[in-house]
């Protein structure tokens with residue numbers, strides 16, 4: 597684990613705390629260096645124990661604000677909360693982890709590349725909110741140990757983002773080992789992380805899985821990767837159905853081509869050469885940035901998305917709306933009346 601946080605005595609009450617509500621109970625301890633004004637002011641409504649069997653889907657906090665406009669993104673949805681980002685050591689997961697810490701959420705990064713994950717944590721504006729855990733999401737024991745470590749520290753997990761992927765792309769030549777690895781990380785890993793972490797999620801929590809445009813299209817030599825992405829999109833709907841009674845929403849974002857280390861590798865690092873070629877696959881005519889996917893993930897995690905579950909949000913610059921005609925440079929239509 598990266599830089600174990602020091603626990604500091606919590607602030608227990610505001611002078612104006614209504615006596616009829618009894619003493620407030622803090623949901624979780626927080627770390628040294630935390631800005632209490634940011635963390636505790638918005639959290640006080642959550643500090644009350646919930647009556648058993650009541651308010652499990654719509655927390656008290658939402659009822660109080662019903663009818664009021666919800667700003668996108670409301671920092672109150674994130675400050676003092678706890679998140680796990682699987683695959684947060686690079687690319688889309690890293691951008692999401694950094695954004696969450698900016699909003700005051702403590703983030704546990706689960707990644708096989710701990711060196712990269714520690715660099716992400718170190719570069720986050722609020723690095724004291726980040727911890728790094730050496731986890732291969734396809735390894736149930738390591739996953740369970742890391743989840744226990746996070747829960748020991750934060751008592752609950754409010755947000756889960758599943759961004760890790762094996763990019764093994766093979767078709768006719770796919771070996772049994774290729775299939776085991778790609779299914780183990782992308783499909784079974786996503787399922788295992790949702791199973792293990794949702795057990796610690798209170799009502800009002802949210803999960804975002806990362807799918808892909810590849811879930812829907814034919815691409816050369818991609819049986820393995822594309823099959824797993826289609827499985828994630830479908831599995832998300834089933835997870836959403838099963839977790840709805842607990843007040844947990846589950847959605848999936850499907851990015852187009854995003855300039856991350858994996859895509860950079862495919863371009864041998866030469867973005868000026870490949871951006872015009874791959875950019876054309878998108879209506880917006882360019883590649884996406886990891887932060888643009890992170891923004892969509894943050895929206896789906898937030899209360900602004902409180903009636904959105906089991907949905908696939910395309911974050912693809914219009915990729916999936918294009919046909920084989922592309923942007924239509926060679927298209928002709930007689931337009932006869």
Ligand SMILES: NC(=O)c1ccc[n+]([C@@H]2O[C@H](COP(=O)([O-])OP(=O)(O)OC[C@H]3O[C@@H](n4cnc5c(N)ncnc54)[C@H](O)[C@@H]3O)[C@@H](O)[C@H]2O)c1
Pocket residue numbers: 682683684685686687688689706707708709712731732733734758759760761762781785806807808809810850851852853854855856857858859
């Ligand atoms: N970059 C794109 O163009 C693009 C497009 C569509 C979908 N996606 C999806 O977005 C997600 C993130 O992709 P990215 O481009 O940011 O990739 P990336 O390689 O930059 O980041 C993936 C991270 O996952 C980690 N990881 C890999 N296997 C793991 C495992 N078994 N356990 C734990 N961590 C593991 C890696 O170490 C890495 O830090 C993936 O699910 C990918 O399929 C990416």
